[in-house]
Amino acid sequence: MKKLDLWIIRSRIRFGQAMDVLGNEKGIGTVEMILILVVLIGLVLIFKEKLNALVGDIFKTISSKSKSV
DSSP, X not given: OOHHHHHHHHHHHHHHHHHXXXXXXXXXXXXXXXXXXXXXXXXXXXXXXXXXXXXXXXXHHHHHHHHHO
């Protein structure tokens, strides 16, 4: 085989592998990750006061129980 033929075969194999990677839809994409983060941030903002009260109560309980140990 000539060098040119080998080069063409290698480039086609590489192109096929690149297309396989680009066509792969497994895993979480960037858009999905951003949407999840937006929803989580929205929930935190909506329930901010309740979360602060809950976390404060948890830390009070931890500090009072740690004094007894």
